[in-house]
Amino acid sequence: MTGTRPDTPRIRVLIADDQPLVRRGLSLILSPDPSFEVVGEAEDGAQAVALARRLRADVVVMDIRMPVLDGVGATGELAATLPGCRVLALSTFDMDEYVVGALRAGACGFLPKDSSPEDLSAAIRTVHAGEAVVAPRLLTRLISTYVRAPHGASQPLPTDLGELTPREVEVWRLMATGLGNAEIAHDLRISVSTVKNYITSIFGKLDVRDRAQAVIAAYESGLVTARPATGNPRGDANTA
Numbered sequence: 001m002t003g004t005r006p007d008t009p010r011i012r013v014l015i016a017d018d019q020p021l022v023r024r025g026l027s028l029i030l031s032p033d034p035s036f037e038v039v040g041e042a043e044d045g046a047q048a049v050a051l052a053r054r055l056r057a058d059v060v061v062m063d064i065r066m067p068v069l070d071g072v073g074a075t076g077e078l079a080a081t082l083p084g085c086r087v088l089a090l091s092t093f094d095m096d097e098y099v100v101g102a103l104r105a106g107a108c109g110f111l112p113k114d115s116s117p118e119d120l121s122a123a124i125r126t127v128h129a130g131e132a133v134v135a136p137r138l139l140t141r142l143i144s145t146y147v148r149a150p151h152g153a154s155q156p157l158p159t160d161l162g163e164l165t166p167r168e169v170e171v172w173r174l175m176a177t178g179l180g181n182a183e184i185a186h187d188l189r190i191s192v193s194t195v196k197n198y199i200t201s202i203f204g205k206l207d208v209r210d211r212a213q214a215v216i217a218a219y220e221s222g223l224v225t226a227r228p229a230t231g232n233p234r235g236d237a238n239t240a
Helices: 020-030 045-055 071-081 097-105 119-126 135-145 166-176 181-188 192-206 211-221
Strands: 013-015 037-043 059-063 087-093 109-112
Touching: 013 020, 013 045, 013 119, 020 037, 020 119, 037 045, 045 059, 045 071, 059 071, 059 119, 071 087, 071 097, 087 097, 087 119, 097 109, 097 135, 097 211, 109 119, 135 211, 166 181, 166 192, 166 211, 181 192, 192 211
Parallel strands: 013 037, 013 059, 059 087, 087 109
Antiparallel strands: none
16 A cells, blocks of 8 residues: 555546446455545446546546446547546456557556556556556557558558657657667667657657557558567556
């Protein structure tokens, strides 16, 4: 359990899952931590959207597959109408096309449901801080499986993709292949802080919210194409 200063506002968390036992389990994990306040529970996506608005949730821990309105649809509604609320998507399976849909819709991160309590708490703090939470290689594996460039698009890149500089395209390409910031810095022989500056500029020029959406855009544009996965797909979590 991580301590917090008495004057530090707690992160208001809403839990959305159609299984009562899962909701209760997540609440029991988070409630003892003074960093969090579990403000409510929702059993479907429509209820999650309504409660997030009414209860002013900072973070919604969102199951992907739910009745009435699934997690993808609920994430899209929250991103459009409550941009200050961050969504952390949960799925039973690592490889789930709905996860890519949620990331595309505006989710700030994804965790498998078998993640540890420590990973869950850390992920909530990270998305609340405005950063993305997906292990880079898992992100790349997910997106390369379920996202394809339309009409067989391939390099060279279209000229209207945010007017990226050649160096920014290089950083974007490495990011899309699953490298973390430190690995990109090593490959390009620049500092990690410089990589972060490039990534911030890339996000702005592509008009994307985070690393996940930037990687999706790389596959959709044809900057990178799917290749067979090798080695361990679950790289260390990294934030931009």
